Amino acid sequence: MILIQLFLSFFKIGCFSFGGGYAAMPLIQEQVIRTHHWMSMNTFADLVTIAEMTPGPIAVNAATFVGTQTAGISGAIAATLGCVLPSCIFVSVLAFIYTRYRKLSLLQHTLAGLRPAVVAMIAKAGVTILISAFFIEGIPAVHQVSARMILYFAAALFLLRKVKMNPVLVMGLCGVCEMVFYAAQTHLGP
Amino acid sequence: MDQTKRQKLKKLFLSTLYLSTFTFGGGYVIVTLLKNRFVDQYHWIDEEEMLDMAAIAQASPGAVAVNGAITVGYRICGIPGLIMAVLGAVIPPLVILSAVSLCYTAFISNPYVSAMLNGMRSGIGAVITSVVYDMGKNVVNTGDILNMAVMILSFCASYFFNVSTIVIIIAAASASMLRAVLSARGGKEA
Missing domain, CATH: 1.10.287 (Helix Hairpins)
Structure with missing residues (x-):
């Protein structure tokens, strides 16, 4: 049963993530966290981090990760199949239409008009990741806010935008800083 | 199945396997890499056709990297080519993320690892903020x-x-x- 659920969830994700890469993020969040509770928000944030640092698309990475966590290797395979099947179908159909009519302009205009909505969805997923980063235990309340995390965020944004540093390196730096902070706190602290 | 076709399928599988293992940073990079391999190196597809395939890959839902592999595989060897290309594209993330998933469960309870992932969450938040800013600016522009x-x-x-x-x-x-x-x-x- 869990295998069918994994397959169907990732099939939906595969069907509706137009625009590549991050476009799958809000759908994964909705299916995996909100609907099925296969993963916590913090684990999801870790997953996006891991996906960014390893080769392969976020959706396929997420499918494997969630599949393995919930139902082992067979779960990973079921979820991955679900995730790539829509691609196989759509691409074949589009390739057929294209070789027949040599025209995709209506589709391309439709997709161009879809882009603002996709940006908004990615932004929403981004906000939830930031909330899980900034607030201790992921609870958005003033006394739970971690000033250190906001400092990392600001520094990371500066390195990305102004210094044009590689994103993987920037994330690595944030991770190392927090690890050093933790080590210092446990060894030197009261 | 004749010898040359089998040879082609093998080459196709190994190419998408290789590209998927060593491509960090997702979809848009891989389209260029597919072009280098199949247009410039193997001469299986001409340049203009590759541009059309990239358009199809980007117009279809799902990961652009997988879609790109599907279009090329389908064009070169039909359905068997499609299957080979998809396998090549998903096996690397499937293997890597299964391993990561097992390590994640084993290491997340380690306070140093969890501190590092905590810090990296701010980093990925900054990466997504930066992506959303660029995408949103394009819409506004x-x-x-x-x-x-x-x-x-x-x-x-x-x-x-x-x-x-x-x-x-x-x-x-x-x-x-x-x-x-x-x-x-x-x-x-x-």
Whole structure:
């Protein structure tokens, strides 16, 4: 049963993530966290981090990760199949239409008009990741806010935008800083 | 199956396997790499056709990297080519993420690892903020009021009213298609 659920969830994700890469993020969040509770928000944030640092698309990475966590290797395979099947179908159909009519302009205009909505969805997923980063235990309340995390965020944004540093390196730096902070706190602290 | 076709399928599988293992940073990079391999090195596809395939890959839902591999595989060897290309594209993330997933469960309880992942969450938050900023700026730069309205409305619907991503994507796509059809009827390009 869990295998069918994994397959169907990732099939939906595969069907509706137009625009590549991050476009799958809000759908994964909705299916995996909100609907099925296969993963916590913090684990999801870790997953996006891991996906960014390893080769392969976020959706396929997420499918494997969630599949393995919930139902082992067979779960990973079921979820991955679900995730790539829509691609196989759509691409074949589009390739057929294209070789027949040599025209995709209506589709391309439709997709161009879809882009603002996709940006908004990615932004929403981004906000939830930031909330899980900034607030201790992921609870958005003033006394739970971690000033250190906001400092990392600001520094990371500066390195990305102004210094044009590689994103993987920037994330690595944030991770190392927090690890050093933790080590210092446990060894030197009261 | 004759010898040359089997040879081609093997080459196709190994190429997508290789590209998928060593491509960090997702979809748009891999289209260029597919072109290098299949147009410039193997001469299986001509340049113009590759551009059309990239358009199809980007117009289809799902990961652009997988879609790109599918279009190329299908074009070169039909359905067996499609299957080989998909396998090549998903096996690396499947193997890597299964391993990561097992390590994650084993190491997440380690306070140093969890501190590092905590810090990296701020980093990935900054990476996504930067991506959203660029994408949002592109939408605003089109100067199209309707596009901006769609972006803001989608965000509000999703963030404040918890409307599902799939519903928003379908609504935005319908509106956008209607607009594309109307403007095509009106005789001017949208």
